[in-house]
Amino acid sequence: MSRRKVAVVGAGMTKFMHRALETPKELAWLAAKSALESADMKLNQIDCIVLGSAPDAFDGVHMKGEYLSDGCGGWKKPYLRCYVGGGTGVYAVAQAWFHVASGLFDTALVVCEEKMSSCLPHPQAAFLTIFDHITEQPLKPNLLWIFALEQTRYMETYGIALEDIARVSVKNKRNALDHPAAQLGADLTIKDVLASEVMAWPVHRLMVSPTSDGAAAVILAGEEIARRISDRPAWIQGVGWCLDTAYWTNRDLAYPEYVEKAAWMAYRMAGIREPRKEINIAEPYDPFAYKELHHLEGLQLAPKGQAPKLLADGVFERNGDLPVTPSGGLLGVGNPIAAAGLMKICELFWQLRGEAGTRQVPGKPERGVAQAWGDLMQVGTVVVMGTKEPA
Amino acid sequence: MKPEPKLVRGTPLDEKALKRGKTFSVTYEPRLRYGWDTGQAISRYLAELKEGRLIARSCRKCERVMIPPRMFCERCFRPTDEWVYVKDTGKIFTFSLCYVSWDVRRLKQPEIPAVIEIDGASPGMGILHVVKKIAPGKVRIGMAVRAVWRPKAKRIGSVTDIAYWQPIKN
Amino acid sequence: MPDGVAIIGVGFTSLQPSTPHLSFKELMFEAAQKAYLDAGVQPNEIDSFVTCAEDFNEGLSIFDEYTPDQLGAVQKPMHTLTQDGLHGIADALMQIRSGIAELVVVEAHSKASNVKTPEWLLDYALDPIYNRPLGFNPHAVAGLEMNVFLHETGIRAEHCAQVAAKNRRNALRNPVAAYPLALTPMHVESSPYVAYPLREAEIAERADGCVVVVLANEARAQRSQSKAAWICGVGFANDSATLESRDWVRAEYVRIAAERAYRQAAIQNPREIRLFEVDDTYAYKELQHLIALGLYSEGAEAGRSLEAGETKPDGKIPVNVSGGALGMGLPLEASGLYRVVELVLQLRGQAGARQLPDIRLGLAQSWRGVPTTSGAVVILGTERPQ
Numbered sequence: 001m002s003r004r005k006v007a008v009v010g011a012g013m014t015k016f017m018h019r020a021l022e023t024p025k026e027l028a029w030l031a032a033k034s035a036l037e038s039a040d041m042k043l044n045q046i047d048c049i050v051l052g053s054a055p056d057a058f059d060g061v062h063m064k065g066e067y068l069s070d071g072c073g074g075w076k077k078p079y080l081r082c083y084v085g086g087g088t089g090v091y092a093v094a095q096a097w098f099h100v101a102s103g104l105f106d107t108a109l110v111v112c113e114e115k116m117s118s119c120l121p122h123p124q125a126a127f128l129t130i131f132d133h134i135t136e137q138p139l140k141p142n143l144l145w146i147f148a149l150e151q152t153r154y155m156e157t158y159g160i161a162l163e164d165i166a167r168v169s170v171k172n173k174r175n176a177l178d179h180p181a182a183q184l185g186a187d188l189t190i191k192d193v194l195a196s197e198v199m200a201w202p203v204h205r206l207m208v209s210p211t212s213d214g215a216a217a218v219i220l221a222g223e224e225i226a227r228r229i230s231d232r233p234a235w236i237q238g239v240g241w242c243l244d245t246a247y248w249t250n251r252d253l254a255y256p257e258y259v260e261k262a263a264w265m266a267y268r269m270a271g272i273r274e275p276r277k278e279i280n281i282a283e284p285y286d287p288f289a290y291k292e293l294h295h296l297e298g299l300q301l302a303p304k305g306q307a308p309k310l311l312a313d314g315v316f317e318r319n320g321d322l323p324v325t326p327s328g329g330l331l332g333v334g335n336p337i338a339a340a341g342l343m344k345i346c347e348l349f350w351q352l353r354g355e356a357g358t359r360q361v362p363g364k365p366e367r368g369v370a371q372a373w374g375d376l377m378q379v380g381t382v383v384v385m386g387t388k389e390p391a
Numbered sequence: 392m393k394p395e396p397k398l399v400r401g402t403p404l405d406e407k408a409l410k411r412g413k414t415f416s417v418t419y420e421p422r423l424r425y426g427w428d429t430g431q432a433i434s435r436y437l438a439e440l441k442e443g444r445l446i447a448r449s450c451r452k453c454e455r456v457m458i459p460p461r462m463f464c465e466r467c468f469r470p471t472d473e474w475v476y477v478k479d480t481g482k483i484f485t486f487s488l489c490y491v492s493w494d495v496r497r498l499k500q501p502e503i504p505a506v507i508e509i510d511g512a513s514p515g516m517g518i519l520h521v522v523k524k525i526a527p528g529k530v531r532i533g534m535a536v537r538a539v540w541r542p543k544a545k546r547i548g549s550v551t552d553i554a555y556w557q558p559i560k561n
Numbered sequence: 562m563p564d565g566v567a568i569i570g571v572g573f574t575s576l577q578p579s580t581p582h583l584s585f586k587e588l589m590f591e592a593a594q595k596a597y598l599d600a601g602v603q604p605n606e607i608d609s610f611v612t613c614a615e616d617f618n619e620g621l622s623i624f625d626e627y628t629p630d631q632l633g634a635v636q637k638p639m640h641t642l643t644q645d646g647l648h649g650i651a652d653a654l655m656q657i658r659s660g661i662a663e664l665v666v667v668e669a670h671s672k673a674s675n676v677k678t679p680e681w682l683l684d685y686a687l688d689p690i691y692n693r694p695l696g697f698n699p700h701a702v703a704g705l706e707m708n709v710f711l712h713e714t715g716i717r718a719e720h721c722a723q724v725a726a727k728n729r730r731n732a733l734r735n736p737v738a739a740y741p742l743a744l745t746p747m748h749v750e751s752s753p754y755v756a757y758p759l760r761e762a763e764i765a766e767r768a769d770g771c772v773v774v775v776l777a778n779e780a781r782a783q784r785s786q787s788k789a790a791w792i793c794g795v796g797f798a799n800d801s802a803t804l805e806s807r808d809w810v811r812a813e814y815v816r817i818a819a820e821r822a823y824r825q826a827a828i829q830n831p832r833e834i835r836l837f838e839v840d841d842t843y844a845y846k847e848l849q850h851l852i853a854l855g856l857y858s859e860g861a862e863a864g865r866s867l868e869a870g871e872t873k874p875d876g877k878i879p880v881n882v883s884g885g886a887l888g889m890g891l892p893l894e895a896s897g898l899y900r901v902v903e904l905v906l907q908l909r910g911q912a913g914a915r916q917l918p919d920i921r922l923g924l925a926q927s928w929r930g931v932p933t934t935s936g937a938v939v940i941l942g943t944e945r946p947q
């Protein structure tokens with residue numbers, strides 16, 4: 001039995017903002033409306049809704065998926081909320097992919113929303129509750145700890161300098177200047193990044209993505225509908241996800257094996273054997289600057305420990321050999337957690353269709369990969385999209 | 392080429408808008424309380440901490456000695472076999488110097504969170520804790536450290552019964 | 562004809578008011594071991610894992626962090642749904658049908674006893690701007706619904722009391738039920754009001770427990786050691802989240818979900834099914850859900866049939882033989898999976914003292930409780946659907 005093909009046929013997003021006037025439901029609605037308009041579709045053409053949203057602690061609503069349902073267009077419809085922490089935004093597309101590929105549904109609207117500013121006095125405080133309630137929370141850890149601990153391992157293992165990490169911030173914040181939804185686009189130098197205050201050594205302030213309010217949405221359709229309603233569907237060629245152990249203090253933190261496994265799951269499905277040669281554009285997850293490099297290695301787009309060198313050589317610039325995060329990423333566009341992951345899918349959609357305006361990478365890219373990551377440095381989610389129909 | 396899709400929806404608020412009372416907000420303080428069952432493995436772990444000892448569980452199949460202890464081996468998917476005391480010394484596997492508290496207050500003196508690889512457990516088996524009594528600039532990966540326990544009367548059966556870890560002087 | 566998908570293994574713990582001897586991880590490990598043994602599979606053969614859980618039920622944010630180890634899912638595809646276990650069954654079915662997995666595990670559990678402020682937890686689920694400031698007990702949402710439901714359908718309060726008595730009594734024959742009791746409708750009607758017309762004895766009490774279910778594609782199910790329970794139909798749906806604009810009388814989420822499930826199962830008349838395990842978080846909900854499932858065209862008929870004993874274990878369409886949530890206890894997101902466990906045991910002929918004769922088809926239905934309008938339906942059968 002040949003597998004049913006699925007494509008992305010519409011995408012939309014809100015601005016990413018430090019604090020939005022809109023309620024969580026209104027943000028979800030704005031993104032959903034933009035996606036529907038971009039596909040020239042109405043809600044009654046949508047068979048099911050998939051919501052992605054990260055911890056309920058930000059919006060301050062228990063069972064936030066239920067609360068958001070009518071904002072997402074879920075009224076009297078099959079509606080699911082999937083969840084893999086920070087990996088949710090990209091995973092939600094994998095979730096919707098099997099909703100449609102299974103034949104149960106012909107179309108799916110994926111909405112990802114986050115309103116972090118509702119959490120007072122500062123959204124970061126909510127992250128305390130992601131740590132083990134008995135063995136870790138009594139130490140009053142914060143999110144910066146685990147990122148800094150992992151970045152230290154990465155730098156130590158491969159002998160990476162802080163300048164190499166700062167370069168990611170420079171690239172992504174500059175790319176974001178061209179993104180109309182961006183919260184933190186900026187023209188900076190490596191010196192600027194290193195001069196920003198140390199949050200948790202070796203992490204400086206300008207190596208950290210902001211907290212944000214925002215939403216994004218995409219529409220998936222089965223092959224029959226996709227071909228009919230879209231002149232240039234962006235085909236989903238592969239999906240993959242992988243969750244590692246919760247005992248993160250028992251793991252080697254220098255290399256994200258779970259990203260590698262998720263990537264190969266997606267690559268196998270896409271028929272990709274040599275990712276570095278067969279992928280034209282990448283949107284890896286960059287909540288912290290080093291994570292982009294870490295993830296490029298996990299995605300098999302750079303040898304272990306070598307991503308910093310390729311970045312310094314200009315390979316990952318928008319006009320480089322392998323453009324990486326042409327959107328501006330979480331560092332530049334902003335980080336409303338699940339919505340930020342889905343923003344990366346939106347970027348692939350626009351880039352593959354040649355609709356990315358001033359952000360457009362040269363050379364008519366045919367295939368891109370988006371990836372997100374989350375939990376206690378634990379989960380990898382990967383989607384491969386391309387202009388060609390999957391085999 | 393089609394023009395770029397419209398992406399401008401959403402209304403950012405700045406401090407000025409908030410101060411001018413252009414927007415309302417409703418505040419709510421969650422009144423949630425939990426009493427988490429610590430279960431067999433972690434109950435014993437906490438009881439031993441109260442006695443000033445660290446304890447692990449071993450799996451006969453993969454031959455790992457695991458800390459924090461667990462009643463099942465996640466790799467072999469079988470019950471673990473024995474309780475094993477491990478030392479209250481170890482090595483810094485990774486660390487940070489953190490200038491921001493958990494609730495985002497700026498700190499003058501950094502906290503030093505670290506993953507400490509515990510002596511007597513299998514290689515790579517670490518726990519999250521904090522290091523003190525050392526100049527921040529002098530902390531290194533691989534540095535040998537020991538647990539500094541709270542006085543017995545002040546221990547409550549918590550990971551904080553270890554007040555902190557400090558370098559072992561050569 | 563799409564590939565068949567079947568449940569080839571179930572593992573579950575007995576429901577209890579509290580489980581202080583086990584952490585949630587240890588509870589899950591127990592159910593998982595039983596399920597894998599029942600299915601005759603090793604965890605390393607399993608392609609994908611799904612957990613159904615909500616952060617604030619656990620008291621941990623990003624709860625999916627803590628799910629893989631005790632299920633044997635380390636470095637495997639695994640994700641969480643913040644939904645009932647029946648949504649998890651639908652999810653697993655879609656993964657298998659899309660061809661990316663042959664074996665999928667669905668888990669849901671409850672450590673409800675660890676939530677020390679259950680009313681505040683439900684309060685936290687209300688709309689923060691429109692509803693929370695009004696300060697009512699969230700069970701009042703059920704009271705509001707029950708009142709208009711009785712008013713519009715002609716179902717009487719004593720019918721609801723009969724449901725509560727039936728289900729608590731049914732639980733007497735279920736060894737894993739937390740709240741069996743030889744309760745009479747009179748007892749129920751003498752219990753105090755929580756939110757008029759809803760009485761205390763009509764509200765399911767929370768319980769701790771865990772269920773793990775192993776699903777397989779057709780090839781794997783055909784050679785499975787246990788008797789496969791085939792999935793004949795699934796459906797899930799939401800009505801409105803907004804209290805002010807939902808349908809208070811009819812459970813639209815069940816009607817829509819059931820419509821899909823019946824279509825897949827090629828069921829013209831729901832009475833072809835002889836076993837129903839439906840949500841009874843509040844006693845009136847059982848009746849509301851049965852109507853939405855199409856078993857009764859109007860309320861009065863539902864009331865008359867109940868009086869005639871149609872939904873008792875020896876009736877024409879036994880409902881909640883297991884004891885339901887009223888008799889077994891309400892295990893949060895695991896509620897739907899305990900309903901599924903009952904179907905699987907009945908279809909296999911392993912339901913012990915409460916075994917019904919000649920059961921070939923069964924239907925399980927879930928609802929996520931107040932203030933939601935989220936529900937799901939799963940139809941299981943002994944034969945692979947044609």
